[in-house]
Amino acid sequence: MVIEGETVEQNYSIMVLGEDGEMLDEVVAxxxxxxxxxxxxxxxxxxxxxxxxxxxxxxxxxxxxxxxxQESRQGTVIPPHANVMFVTRGDFDTVRFWAYQQGASDVVSWPTASTELRHRVASTVQADVDRFHRDLTEEKMLSFLRSLLDSGIQTLSPSLDSTLPNGFYYPAAVCSFGHSPYHAIALEQLTSNGIFTRRISNRLRACNTCGGTHLNYREVCTQCSSVDIVKTDTLHHFSCGHVGAVDEFRKGAGLECPKCAVVVRHIGVDYEKLSTHYRCGDCSHLSAEPGVQTQCMRCTALSTPHNTAERPIYQYTITDTAAVAAEEGRLSGLNLETVLRGGNPGLYTTQYFEHELRREMTRSIRYKSPYCVLLIRLNNLDAVRNQHAEKARDYINQVFEALSQGLRVLDTTCVWEADTLGVLLSSTPLEGGQLVVEKMQGYLQELDHLRLIQEPSITVSLISDKDENETAESTLAAAMAELNS
Known part of the structure; x- marks a missing residue:
């Protein structure tokens, strides 16, 4: 990611779009x-x-x-994997909230200083997760691994950083991957290869709209959610039973019940002082405790703490497999992740897959756009590895190519587990997802030559928007439960 004072060495291609020609020329300049x-x-x-x-x-x-x-219709939604910044002359807070709902990477108010705009554009481009994936080659991973071994680093611990959208990074990974919010992608891949083990080190709460981790927690009225609340003593008038804030009882230098207009003089005789309450300046509601609301500092979305997303942060420890991988010059192990990653740039990590699923679920709620999630397990991969180790890599690649034939560019694929693929079918109804599964089965049947090694066989679970799961985590849990049933 770009930081203040850093020189951008690479030349990036930027497309500027808009209907206001004059504004377009200003932004381009x-x-x-x-x-x-x-x-x-x-x-x-x-x-x-x-x-x-x-x-x-x-x-x-x-x-x-x-x-x-007026513009929030299906046709304006940003395509999956697109890296888009909005520059606006309009109401910034309103546009910002809408833009992050669409999947924007950044939003800038116009006019702004050219140095600031260039800095924001460069930051957006360099923080693009797709770019990080494309650059994450096996050679780069091995170089990173060797640098850790040479320096004697055994444990990689996260460091909190408010300048990054995800809120943390790994200092030990900066030399290899830059000051990036995506260090965990590389570390997760190495973990799946048995090179690291991990344990939870911290937890962050993230916005359910844009994924930002910079949240403001504020106390609000439990009745109308207004932030105009004050802590006040409450009084109880014995005679008429009225309970209210002490300010309501004040009449000049004395106290008078606002309900029955009787002057109250003696505490314990005319009235009693109750516990401290919170009084709303908008609706006058009294409550013993205030409500708590979160506001995202990035997209301004409002929520409750319960409805924010929890993000575990891991600490990684190097295993003995790391030295073997560095010496042999390849990432150890033979599973879907190690075989498919290098030659398939459209294959993403589980973290990115979950991120895209959250975006797809947001689109589904707002625009009634359907989606399907597939988990596809290769049933006989253990037998292939054990009995035909020399042919296993080619076998896996051919099966993956067959399963990918009917997928589109906007679909998102990942290695969910060692022998399981995850596929997110964007804008696809349940019937469409079932058809995709049928076609996959058909494509596998055409691989007659692989039966000499092991007949290709898959087990598939299918979850759609009709299943009405509330979160990405519950959707994936349901898919795993179906796959294992």
């Missing part, structure tokens, strides 16, 4: 520098945003008067 090759397109929609790799990022210019409520 502000971004243009040795670090960026800027292209522009006058358009009113987001249809030119693509994920074919032709551009490193997109900047969408929103003119004054832009109304997010």
């Amino acid at each position: 502000a971004i243009e520098s040795d670090a960026f090759s800027v292209h522009k397109s006058v358009t009113a929609g987001l249809e030119q945003i693509n994920t074919d790799g032709s551009h490193d990022g997109f900047v969408v210019c929103l003119p004054a008067g832009f109304q997010p409520v």
Whole structure:
């Protein structure tokens, strides 16, 4: 990630989109520098945003008067894996909330200083998770591993950092991967290869709308959620039974019941002092304890602590397998992760898969967009490894190619477990997901030549939006339960 004072050495391709030609020219002029090759397109929609790799990022210019409520329709949703920043002349807080719902990487108010805009664009591009995945080669992982062994580092502990969107990084990984929010992606891959073990070191709460970890916890009225509450003593008038804040009873220098207008003089005789309460300045409601509300400092979304997402942070410890992998020059072990990762840039980590699932579930709630989650287990992989070790790598690659034939660019695939693939089918109803599974089975049947090694066989669980799971975690848990049933 870019930090203050750091020079951007790489030239990035940026596409600037918008319908206001004058604003478009201003933004292009502000971004243009040795670090960026800027292209522009006058358009009113987001249809030119693509994920074919032709551009490193997109900047969408929103003119004054832009109304997010009117524009929030299915056609304006940012495509999966697209790296998009919004620049707006409109109501910044309103646009910001809408933009992060769409999956934006950043939102900037216009006009702004050109140095600030270039810094934000560079930060957005360099913090792109897809870019991190593409750069995460086996050679780079081995170089990182050797540097740890040479320096004698046995344990990688996380460090909290408020400048990063996920809130933490691993100092021991900076030399190899930069000051990035995605260190855990590399460490998780090495863990799946048996090179690290892990234990929970900390937990963060994250926004359910944008995934940001910078949350403000504030006390609010339990009745109307107003933040205008004050801590006050409450009084109980014996005669009429009225209970209210002490301020309600004050009348000049004395006390008078606001309900029956009787002057109260003697505590214990006319009235009693109850415990401290919280009084709302908007609705006058009294409560013994205030409510607690969270507000995301990134997208401004409001929630309750219970509805925020918990993010475990791990500490990683090097195993004896690390020295073997460094000496042999390859990541040890033979499972789906180690075989498929290098030659399949569209294969993502479980963390990214869960991130995309959360985004898809958000789209489903707002736009009634369907989705399906598949977990696909290769049933006989142990037999292939044990009986035909020399052919196992080619066997796995051919099975994966067959299973991937019917998938689209917008679908997200990961290695969920050592012998299990995860597939997120975006904008796909239950019937469509069932059809995909049928086609996969058909493609496997065409691999006749692999039966000499082991007949390809899979077990599939299918969960859709119709199952009404509330979180990504519960969706994946349901898929695993179905797979193991």
